Amino acid sequence: MHIFRFIRCFTIAGLFTIGLAAAQTADREPTSLAKPVNTARPWTFWWWMGSTVNETELTLQLEQLAEAGIGGVHIIPIYGVKGYENQAIPFLSKRWLAVFAHTVREASRLGLGVDLTNGTGWPFGGPTVTPYMAAQKWQLTGSQLTASLTNQQVKRPAPGGAGPALNYFDAQATGRYLRWFDSTLATLPERPRAVYNDSYELFGANWTGNFLSEFRKRRGYALDSQLPAFLDTNQTDMSIRVRQDYHETLSDLLADGFTKTWTGWATRQHYATRNQAHGSPGNLLDLYALADIPETESFGSSRFAIPGLRVDEGYEVDNFGTPHPLAMKFASSAANLTGKRLVSSETGTWLANHFNVSLTQLKPQMDELFTAGINHIFYHGITYSPTTESWPGWLFYASTNYGPTAHFWKELPALNQYIEHCQTRLQASKPDNDVLVYFPIHDLWATRAKSAGGVHQLEVHHVDRWLLPLPFGQLCDTLRQRGYSFDYVSDKQLNQLAVSAGRITAPGGRYRVILIPACQYMPETTLRRLKALAKQGATIVFEKALPQQAPGFANYVNRNALIQTLGLEMGRQETIHVAADVVQTLQELHVPAEQLATQGLTFIRKRVAGKAVYFIANLANQFGSGWVSLSTGDTHWYRYDPLTDQTTEVPTRRTAIGGTELWLRLLPGQSCFLTSSSTSQSVREQKTIPYGQPVVEELTEPWSLSFLAGKPAGLPPARLEQLTSWTTLSDSASYFSGTVRYETSFTLSASPTPSATYRLSLGDVWETARVWLNGQEVGLAWSLPFEMTIPVALLKHGKNKLTIEVVNLSANYMRLRDGQLPDWKKFYDINLVDIRYKPFDATKWKPAPSGLLGPVRLLSEAN
Known part of the structure; x- marks a missing residue:
């Protein structure tokens, strides 16, 4: 294998540093902060149980988090401790x-x-919410639509925070609620960076006191004049139109009554806003765009095909859903279109059962978020827990424990550093997407609503129930799999677009084409706006046909006729295309697609100072190594490995048609950045095939085991002729959670080749492995595929000593602890539940495999 020397690309690194500094300066931060905050590091949800906190412990825990590489905390007061x-x-x-x-x-x-x-808890609400301010639903009183209370209370409230949930459709109610903070929080010189709203979890809320008057003002007719159509559940043409108007009014009132009111208040108080718009009965793109930091959510584990990746079998996909990049892109699209630098994510909720989450499971979830445009990770999360509490301390009911009592706490800085390396580059770069995909929400509103209260709540958990069945979702999934880079755009956001030299420009990006999925309904204002953009030179592609109907009831016959007239006029415009096969049409329009996707790789393409930057993650089991081509056409490339913080030259070759191909070795589970450069002086002549087959030597000598720090203590050493889980050694070993040292030796029959590359493949590891060779530390292996490069200088001719310290999950010890001392589960409200929301009981768990399972191999690749 031809190995290229490691280099530091100071020019490229400098561009990232300058870009990040400039972007941070542009952010609105509270003036009370003495130091700029680090948004490249991961932040964390920080639950204050009962707000039972004190200054000494707060300082201690903040110091622990800072030392571990956490960038910030998001305080959420919740229920207390018995x-x-x-x-x-x-x-x-x-x-x-x-x-x-x-x-x-x-x-x-x-x-x-x-x-x-x-x-406290969620949603907004509490003791200051009067019945007038509380969440409402409609009811039929005689032949009149009237308001009644949902009686929903704040979920998981902290002491002092219990009370009715707020009416999110009423600006006056929202304003009055926020006065609670004006008279308290706003009096402090110390301010938070941002205030936060969790995902919309108002169940059955579908009305507000002035809904009928707002409906008439916004839709042009009285809702009660079409009461039979509104109440009709047979999906007739009239009922569909009236319900479209009903949903659009709810969407408008949510934006005006809550989101704009809340963000306006925050701006006046010099807070930024983080908002989880998902779950809302409104257009997510418009709602996300109103926040300073749009935030998505990654709940459960994605089913990646990475060999060795473990998935908790207890997680019920049908009940709780799985993460999906198309859902994540609602938040990142809103940010990209409007020019917002940060897009955050609530990350790692119910990734696996308590005490069972590993770092190997976390990294692919982070990579999926990064490739979906997320660049500001929030762990979900850490619970404030007094140091006087015995293990496992205080825990939140539905999270991954990233705190000091977590089994991977000592190894967590490695994940934090990886995220910081990635987010530094992602935050300092600009989006570089080619396609804007119109989100036809009126077609969604034309379908039968499945959520409580008969409204469409667009949640991120079950995109299979509302997003993927739509032609919009099917088309976006096709684009993703074929390698196209795209954002979504709403009806309102089309008004933010302009055209310059044939490119569609938005406050946050430039695009080549607007793509309209097959849809039946489109507002005439939207179609007219598309016509105007096309007249200015924008390329617009309609899938299958132009829409034939205007949504809504008022004057719909004339509005339908206008839609069809506009369609005929647009058909004569050169930059408008109707595509039976969208992918083929995009190819004919020379809209680039990345070959990476068809090779099984997931990516995001961005730009820094006009140069292309790719973040690529192998989240499947299709690609290992080979030649890849990129759409940008640049000829000189560098690879940055965020896991090792090292930059190398990338081998390239010219193709027969004048393009450039790059040699990429990226095993399942691995990730990297590729950065283009116009500098060619450091690029050396490449071989036609830079890598050959590695020489593989399996380590077959016996292993000695020593049980180090952990519980239960006092386990005797052991000797293994073949690697196996240490849980098989004895009953006591099956309960052990902690660190075990493995030692063996291997012999090199010849001196190491200085120009060769040597890698150590550890095979199956449960869960992390720190490696020493001949007394010198090599590094920590904490993510799949558990492979690390061995410096040639550490190898020697003859006998070599290999030492590996493995840390496992805490699940095995919890099997014992939960039976002997279950009194640690002492929390109010939901107390503690398992991944199926049943009372937590670890005593029936089977021992989780632990240790170094191998096979352990030494791979050598010569020039």
Whole structure:
């Protein structure tokens, strides 16, 4: 194998650094922060159980988080702990404000950011919400539509935060609710960076007191005049049109009554806003776009085909769904289109059962988010837990524990550093997508609603129920699999577009084409806007046909006729295309697709200072190594490995048609950045085939095992002729959670070749492995495929000593702990549940495989 020397691309790194600094300066940060916060590091949800906190412990835990590489905390007060009732601090009380102010000061000292939920638990609500301000639903009283209360209460509230859920469709109710914070939080000189709204989880809320008057004003007729159509569930043409108008009014009221009111208030108070718009009965693109930091959610585990990747069999996909990149792109599209630098994600919720989540499961989920345009990870999460509490301390009911009691706490800095390396580059680069895909929400509103209250709640968990069945979802999935880079655009966002030299420009990006999925309904204002953009030179592609109907009831006959007239006029415009096969039409229009996708690789393409930057993740089992081509046509490339923080030259070759191909070795589970450069002086002559087959030597000598730090203590050493799980050694070993040292030796029959590359493949590892060779530390293997490069200087002719320390899950010890001392489960509200939302009980678990299972191989690749 031809191995290229490691180099530091100071020019490229400098561009990233300058871009990041400029972007951070542009962000609106609270003036009270003494130090700029690091958004490239992962942040974390930080639950304050009962707000039972004190200054000493807060400082200690913030110092632990900063030392581990966490960039900031998002405080969420929730339900309390049994036995600590007298220490609980009511939300927004004088004492609560004091500990919050201390937290912000200490975080600032440590370079950490602080965000805060505008309430406790979720959704917004609490003791200040009067019946007038509370969530409402419609009911039929005689022949009249009237309002009634949903009676929903704040879910998982903290002391001082219980009360009715807020009416999100009423601006006056929202404004009055926020006065609670004006008289408390706003009086502090210490401010959070951002305030936060969790995903829309108002169940059955579908009305507000002035809905009928707002409906008449916005839709042009009285809803109660079409009451039979509104109540009709047979999906007749009239009922569909009236329900479209009903949903559009709800969407408008949610934007005006809540999102704009909340963000306007935050702006006046000098807070940024993070908003999870998903779950809303509105157009997610418009709602996400109103926030400073749009936030998506990654709930459960994606079913990647990476060999060795474990999935918790207890997770019920039918009930809880799985993450999907098309759902994530609603948040990133809104940010890309409007020019917002940060797009965040609630990450790792129910990735596996408590005490069973591994770093190997986390990295692919992060990579999927990065390739979907997310660049500001929030762990879900860490619970404030006093150091006086015995293991496992205080835990939240539905999360991955990233805190100091987690089994991977000592190894977590490696994941944090990986994320920081990725997000530094992702935040400092600009989106570089070619296609804008119109989101035809009126076609969605024409379908039967499945959510509570008869409304369409566009949640991220079950995209198979609302997104993927739509022609929009099917087309976007095709584009993704064929390698096209795209964002979504809403009806309203089309008004933000302009055309320059044939390119469609938005505040945050430039595009080659607007793509309209097959849809039946389109507002005449939207079609007219598309016609105007086409007249200015924008390329617009309609899938199959132009829409034939205007949505809604008012004057629909004339509006339908206008839609058809506009369609005939647009058919004569040169830049408008009707495509029976969208992919073929995009090819004919020379809209580039990346070959990476058809080779089984997932990617995002961005730009820095006009040069292409790719982040590529192998989340499948199709590609290992080979020649790849990129659409940009640049000839000089560098590879940055965020896992090792090393940059190397990329072998390239010219193709017969004058293009450039790159040699890429990227095994399932691995990821990298590829950066183009106009500098050619460091690029050396490449061989036609730069890599040959490696020489594989399996290590077959016996292994000695020593049980180090962990529980239960005092286990005797062991000797293994063949690698197997240490849980098979004895009953006591089956409960052990901690660190075990493996030692063996191997012999090199010849001196190592200085120009060769040597890799150590550890095979199956449960869960992390730190490696030493001949007494020198090589590094930590914590992600698939558990492979690391061995410096040639560490190898020697003859006998070599290999030492590996493996840390396993805490699940095995919890099997014992939960039976002997179950008193740790002492939380109010939901207490603690398992991944199926049943009472948590680890005593029936089978031992999880633990240790180094191998096979362990030494791979050598010569020039």
